[in-house]
Amino acid sequence: ARTPGPLDSSGLKGHELALLRFFSAAQDCWQEVCLVTSTSAPDRAEGVVINRPLAKAIDRQLAKLLLGGERPGAPEPDERALDRLVGAFGAQAGVYVGGPDAQREPALFVHGIDGLSGAVEVSPGTRIFTGGLDAAIDGVISGTYKPLDFRFFVGRTRALSTAQGEYIALACARPIALKQCLGLPKPLWHEVMELAGGECAQLSRMEITKRDDLTDE
Template sequence: MTLYASAQDAWQSVCLVTRARSDVEAEEAVVINRPLSRRMDEKLAHLLLNGADFRSPRYSDEVVDRLRDAFGRDCAVYFGGPELQTQPGLFVHGFGSLPGAREVAAGTGIYVDGVEAAIDGVLEGRFSPLDFRWFVGRSRGLDTSSGEWCAVACSRPVALKQCLGLPKPLWHEVMELCGGEAAELSRLELIKRNDLAEQQDGDDEP
């Protein structure tokens, strides 16, 4: 029953692995196709920067306010997973030139951190808030050996794409890109989805 419940929670999730333990296990990842919020108030801004612990914040109230000003009216915040919900959020983007940014893995062109430089860029009009993705929580211990998860090569365009009103859910797009049995599984699942014929935004809409 525990395995069944876990599989249901992870159903059609697409994850970006940020730290791997081995070839078959991801130590830490974020789900990239579970939108959570398109708006950011002060409470959410504080959670993303400092986590739920108000005793020793990493960022000052001034930075929190600037984050809210930059991303408050239009942002992309996702449910990254059930673990580490009270920890600071993960900030993902494709700008390696941002001061403080670091690449998730060499050659991927996918970066985390560099928050303050991004805030400045958005407020100055050099970036759009939707150039960046925020994640609350993490997914840990994803294991391909059980068959619950399937590892595929990281695609920068897919990892950075906002899952907001997509014509086809991201999971199906990834499975089709994989081809073979994965694409066939996607086709069979789409047959069950009559709603996709009626409204082309799938389950990636918040």
């Protein structure tokens, strides 16, 4: 029997090391729900994790990160732009960790507002958009939109692939993809897996039995 404690990988064979690396990578993305925002190759895509909340309001320090990122040598965001962002989203906002890649880049702005100036649809027919922050700020300040109609993502998840089993590709309803994951009674991952049905729903039920704060209803 193996004694408890850290695993010594020095004695593992090549295929065992490969399995260990695969398991470690899978743990890093376990129960992530990603929205695909672009495809760079037939078998790989880029997206953002939509169920990893980071902040529920935007202060000035966070506003600097969202607008300008942390790129070496990048210019500081305009003071007026910071004032406007904090003015619109200072009391309420949905800010998420979009993934481990490009975390020093400005945030990705995602929403479902059709016709918003400066916005681009992620894929024809989805009615899910990126960009258009200036128009969104104007709309929130004027009362046309609510702060939680929009989401900010710090970082991206690149090289998304289903080839090794870390992710599975699912088509889901637009409201699910745009749902704010702030204090949901049931985590979004479980909701998506249950809607997918079959083995996905079975896996969700298995995971729920490991928790005492959720019930399988």
